Amino acid sequence: MNASSPFDILAFDFGGTRARCGLVARDGTLGPARILKRPESDDGPQWLERMLNEGRWLLKESAAPPKALGVSFGGPVDNAGHIFSMHVPGWESIDLRRRMQEAFGLPVHVDNDANLGGLGEQRFGAGKDTRNLAYFTVSTGVGGGAVLNGKVYRGTHGVAAEFGHIAVRPFDPGAPACDCGKRGCVESLASGRAIAREAKRVRAEAGLPELAGLGADQVFAAAGRGEAWALETRATAVAALAHGVASVLCVLDLPVVVLGGGVAQAGELLFGPLRTKVEEALPVVLRGRAQIRQAALGDYSSLLGAAAMAMDALA
Numbered sequence: 001m002n003a004s005s006p007f008d009i010l011a012f013d014f015g016g017t018r019a020r021c022g023l024v025a026r027d028g029t030l031g032p033a034r035i036l037k038r039p040e041s042d043d044g045p046q047w048l049e050r051m052l053n054e055g056r057w058l059l060k061e062s063a064a065p066p067k068a069l070g071v072s073f074g075g076p077v078d079n080a081g082h083i084f085s086m087h088v089p090g091w092e093s094i095d096l097r098r099r100m101q102e103a104f105g106l107p108v109h110v111d112n113d114a115n116l117g118g119l120g121e122q123r124f125g126a127g128k129d130t131r132n133l134a135y136f137t138v139s140t141g142v143g144g145g146a147v148l149n150g151k152v153y154r155g156t157h158g159v160a161a162e163f164g165h166i167a168v169r170p171f172d173p174g175a176p177a178c179d180c181g182k183r184g185c186v187e188s189l190a191s192g193r194a195i196a197r198e199a200k201r202v203r204a205e206a207g208l209p210e211l212a213g214l215g216a217d218q219v220f221a222a223a224g225r226g227e228a229w230a231l232e233t234r235a236t237a238v239a240a241l242a243h244g245v246a247s248v249l250c251v252l253d254l255p256v257v258v259l260g261g262g263v264a265q266a267g268e269l270l271f272g273p274l275r276t277k278v279e280e281a282l283p284v285v286l287r288g289r290a291q292i293r294q295a296a297l298g299d300y301s302s303l304l305g306a307a308a309m310a311m312d313a314l315a
């Protein structure tokens with residue numbers, strides 16, 4: 001361990017299928033860390049206890065104890081710190097903050113993974129040069145976070161920046177239904193799941209054979225080769241995402257929008273057409289102003305954002 005940068009923070013990141021924990025220094029350096037895949041038999045409480053043990057194991061490796069905990073959770077977190085999970089049973093019964101405090105005897109700060117992904121990118125990643133950005137995480141679903149003046153903007157009820165549920169075609173009965181209860185959201189048109197579903201539909205309509213395990217990565221690769229079915233599928237997703245990005249820019253006039261998550265790993269095959277469409281969707285006064293960037297921290301945006309949140313509370 002580097003004596004000039006002690007690992008002041010123990011950070012956790014609970015996703016739907018994986019969780020991470022790690023010791024983090026104030027400059028964002030990630031020290032010893034663990035990643036675990038959730039056994040399917042684990043409910044929320046069992047999964048939490050397993051990760052607490054991983055955290056205890058990390059502390060044994062650490063020369064000096066951390067000063068605080070930062071926790072990222074892959075579901076809504078209200079302003080009282082209550083958590084909700086649509087994917088893993090049992091989380092709702094847990095007072096996550098209190099359980100963590102009991103386990104480690106340290107101050108604990110909890111927020112949603114997309115909010116913290118944005119904070120992580122702003123502090124240590126693709127948005128280091130600005131204090132204001134919007135973050136979209138595009139993977140199975142579409143999450144969002146708004147960082148304003150270097151802080152996560154949580155809104156009145158803790159559910160600000162739900163960019164995945166910006167309405168693109170809410171009144172179109174033909175638009176796909178969304179998990180949030182309406183239809184035609186950014187998420188139901190541009191998430192990894194939505195792209196796979198649309199690709200299947202477009203291929204069937206074109207009389208092409210079904211592809212086993214067809215996912216967004218294959219769609220972008222095929223679009224790069226100029227295949228018509230993939231270009232059409234990509235255009236639907238890009239239009240929805242551009243609508244979302246432009247809507248956020250219209251509200252907040254931000255200098256930077258960062259996109260992370262598995263779908264954003266398509267790189268220029270996504271960002272190229274997206275930048276063009278965002279410009280089209282913006283009023284003239286906002287065109288050419290914001291930069292749209294790929295996330296720089298990979299799978300660690302939220303973990304490092306959780307650490308940044310805990311550090312801010314110590315300062």
Ligand SMILES: [Zn+2]
Nearest residue numbers: 165178180185
């Ligand atoms: Zn929705």
